[in-house]
Amino acid sequence: MADLNKFLGGGKNLKMHEQRDAVRGASDDEMQEALDTAQRELLDLRTQAMMQQSGNPMRIRQVRKMIARIHTEMAVRARKVA
Numbered sequence: 001m002a003d004l005n006k007f008l009g010g011g012k013n014l015k016m017h018e019q020r021d022a023v024r025g026a027s028d029d030e031m032q033e034a035l036d037t038a039q040r041e042l043l044d045l046r047t048q049a050m051m052q053q054s055g056n057p058m059r060i061r062q063v064r065k066m067i068a069r070i071h072t073e074m075a076v077r078a079r080k081v082a
Contacts, residue, residue: 035070
């Protein structure tokens, strides 16, 4: 299970370019693992939000953006190979 805090910064706030660089520096396997983890976490966060148990509502937005960053980088890499 990938640690999303590596990409999102954990307790400290990473700048957008630092998050982007972390995603770009990851291997394909690390990105796929992070994507799976992020999607699982997003499902959990949405479930908590429905039951009004969400501790940090901004986390949903952060995870959604991280999923988009990973998808974008995977698409860029796929275009380079083709």
